[in-house]
Each structure stands twice: as C-alpha cells, then as structure tokens.
Amino acid sequence: GAGVSQSPSNKVTEKGKDVELRCDPISGHTALYWYRQSLGQGLEFLIYFQGNSAPDKSGLPSDRFSAERTGGSVSTLTIQRTQQEDSAVYLCASSLSGGLDGELFFGEGSRLTVL
C-alpha cells in the first residue's frame, strides 16, 4: 500500500486478555518503530526494528509486551494479560533507513481500550 497500515483501528478488550496489534510498513522501509500515545503523555518509544539486526526493546514497559517482525516487513505487537493502564493509541512508523535523515511515516494507530 501507499502508507503504513495498522489494524485493528480500534480494539476493546477485557482486563486480563491478550491482544495483538498489526503493522504493515511501507514497502522497502527497513526501519520500523512502535510508539504508545497516552493522553497528555506524548509519544513513548516502545521498540525499534532495523533490517535483520536485533531489535531495540528498551522501551517496552514490561514483560507483558513483546513484538516481532517477520520477514523484515509486517510487525505484530502483543500485549499479554492486558491491564487498564495499557489503554492508549499504539502507533507504528516506518522509515526508509532509520538513519539521521530518515523521515518517519506513521500509521493512523490502533486505539486500545482495556475495560
């Protein structure tokens, strides 16, 4: 597709359930980022993938969060045993190179509500 695609756009789940959020980056972009946007908190870095290198997972808030990127393309962010504080918009972005001059292209986000 022409842009970064994320699904689902909205997800309502019950506390304790697992959720999977999907990101389809722009074709050919080697760098992929996940951010979390909470009200009044700005964008919180979660994880970064670059090509076949080991991902930078330093932003994942707990071991309930994990992400993978298969074949250097599609990425899935998984949140296990969801808590109410996980409610946020999860944004995915991709970049051609991830380098200093790399513009980030964002998807529209997946809004997660944990009841």
Place this chain on the structure above:
Amino acid sequence: GEDVEQSLFLSVREGDSSVINCTYTDSSSTYLYWYKQEPGAGLQLLTYIFSNMDMKQDQRLTVLLNKKDKHLSLRIADTQTGDSAIYFCAEMTGTYKYIFGTGTRLKVLA
C-alpha cells in the same frame, strides 16, 4: 534523562501567528523535528532543522533553534483553521532513536 517538553495547549485567532515552543535535553542531537497530528490520523513530518542551523524557513513555517538553551520553536504565520492539530517536537538521539515531546494542541479560533 531524555525528555522533550512542550506546553500542552495554545489558542490563537485566525490570521495571527502561532509560536509553539519546545525544550530538549540531548545536546548531541543532530536533527530536530516538528510533526503534525490531525484528529484521528498519524503524525506527519512538517519540517526539520539540522543542529548547526539557527533558523529554517519553509513557506509559512519558521523554525528557530537556540542550541545553548536547547530551545526549539515553530512559528506558523497567518494561522488558518486547518492548522488546528497537535504539534510534536522530536529530537534524534544516537543514530535512530526519536524522542518526542508531549505535543502542543493548537486551536485556531475563527
């Protein structure tokens, strides 16, 4: 630690200039960015400035950088209702990690 700070809200009248301010922490940041987020949409890059520049102008947008104070500003001339959005300042730390501010919600009054 890494922290990029912005005021949360700004309200201006249509036709006036808007100035959105940002302070960052990493003096080694080489690029600083402004992104715009319209309602229900992802962020889009508006403009960026290289750290060896003091100013960059792009049509109605002017970016000012004060490296000594680690202060970045975005001025929007002749602000229009279509400029209503959330504006995020971001710095690049290291070679790939973007640190974003809290975002400033700009409201343009007709």
